[in-house]
Amino acid sequence: MQTEDITDADYATLAAFRLALRQFAAFSEAAAKAVGLTPRQHQALLAIKGAARTSPGGLGVGEIARALLIRHNSAVELVDRLADAGLVRRQPDPSDGRRSLVAVTDQAERLLRGLSAAHMQELRALRPRLLALLDVL
Amino acid sequence: MQTEDITDADYATLAAFRLALRQFAAFSEAAAKAVGLTPRQHQALLAIKGAARTSPGGLGVGEIARALLIRHNSAVELVDRLADAGLVRRQPDPSDGRRSLVAVTDQAERLLRGLSAAHMQELRALRPRLLALLDVL
DNA sequence: AGCATCTATGTCGTATCCCGACATAGTGGC
DNA sequence: GCCACTATGTCGGGATACGACATAGATGCT
Numbered sequence: 253m254q255t256e257d258i259t260d261a262d263y264a265t266l267a268a269f270r271l272a273l274r275q276f277a278a279f280s281e282a283a284a285k286a287v288g289l290t291p292r293q294h295q296a297l298l299a300i301k302g303a304a305r306t307s308p309g310g311l312g313v314g315e316i317a318r319a320l321l322i323r324h325n326s327a328v329e330l331v332d333r334l335a336d337a338g339l340v341r342r343q344p345d346p347s348d349g350r351r352s353l354v355a356v357t358d359q360a361e362r363l364l365r366g367l368s369a370a371h372m373q374e375l376r377a378l379r380p381r382l383l384a385l386l387d388v389l
Numbered sequence: 390m391q392t393e394d395i396t397d398a399d400y401a402t403l404a405a406f407r408l409a410l411r412q413f414a415a416f417s418e419a420a421a422k423a424v425g426l427t428p429r430q431h432q433a434l435l436a437i438k439g440a441a442r443t444s445p446g447g448l449g450v451g452e453i454a455r456a457l458l459i460r461h462n463s464a465v466e467l468v469d470r471l472a473d474a475g476l477v478r479r480q481p482d483p484s485d486g487r488r489s490l491v492a493v494t495d496q497a498e499r500l501l502r503g504l505s506a507a508h509m510q511e512l513r514a515l516r517p518r519l520l521a522l523l524d525v526l
Numbered sequence: 527a528g529c530a531t532c533t534a535t536g537t538c539g540t541a542t543c544c545c546g547a548c549a550t551a552g553t554g555g556c
Numbered sequence: 557g558c559c560a561c562t563a564t565g566t567c568g569g570g571a572t573a574c575g576a577c578a579t580a581g582a583t584g585c586t
Contacts, residue, residue, distance in 0.1 A: 258502050258505045258506055260442050262509060263438040263501075263505060264442060266435055266505055266508055266509070267436050267438070267439025268439070269512070270432055270435060270436075273410060274457065276410075277410075278458050295407055298400065298404050298407060299407075301404070302401045302404025303401075303404070304400065305398075319408065321415050364400075365395050368395045368399060368403055369394075369395055372395075372399060375406070375523075375526050379526060382519070382523060383523065386512075386519060386520065
């Protein structure tokens with residue numbers, strides 16, 4: 253395999269791509285913090301709502317872990333903090349006693365709506381830059 | 390401002406976008422770990438090499454902090470760990486006694502070359518998915 | 527030249543969040 | 557009824573970023 257044909261321009265492109273991703277993450281983090289959420293909490297709420305069409309009753313803790321690419325015990329702690337903050341509710345799954353379905357509260361839904369609108373706008377603004385970077389890959 | 394026109398499909402799109410970013414981050418993290426680097430260390434090396442055309446002598450600690458969007462003291466600690474691992478060298482800036490220029494070692498350059506080739510390939514594979522997501526924004 | 531101010535780097539204690547290992551309870555096949 | 561598997565939960569430890577503070581050099585003004 254030839255890993256030798258990496259030029260300074262390639263390094264610059266990769267660095268620029270990473271910078272764009274970090275800036276988006278930084279925007280998202282600031283937006284979340286502005287409404288009192290940690291980035292992970294925001295992403296968890298989004299994952300739950302993002303799966304609403306296929307899982308209207310909420311997601312299991314393990315499904316949240318898989319959506320966020322974290323270990324299940326990390327998801328447990330994350331859901332603990334979300335529940336303490338009144339942002340989600342745990343409900344036992346009537347069809348499987350092991351699972352507890354995690355659903356967002358009205359309060360969280362309001363926060364998420366505002367955050368999502370801001371993120372859509374930010375992503376639209378970011379789009380030309382990402383397209384330009386993807387173009388030179 | 391109308392933040393009301395967010396649909397379930399929008400949530401799903403945003404969630405899918407975040408998932409794609411997380412999966413790329415997970416790939417990158419695994420690739421870095423496979424050669425003994427933390428994700429941050431990899432990103433720092435890439436930032437230094439990515440700026441090689443404009444700063445051939447290396448980057449200052451503060452410039453690394455700005456490239457990585459972290460505080461300068463976090464960058465100090467990161468460079469400490471990189472130097473301990475023999476991946477970068479600190480050299481005093483001859484034209485400014487306050488600055489210390491951070492340059493990658495040959496060893497780090499070899500690691501970064503392999504990592505960058507793998508990342509270019511991964512990004513090319515990821516491109517159609519990102520383009521599809523950007524298309525529905 | 528002297529002094530105030532700003533910039534760059536570095537130090538230290540703290541906080542957050544994830545993880546591995548382990549534990550408990552429910553499910554489903556046989 | 558038993559056993560393997562799955563889902564959730566608990567606990568201690570570790571990595572890394574941050575805020576506050578400290579030091580040294582640069583810069584500009586008089």
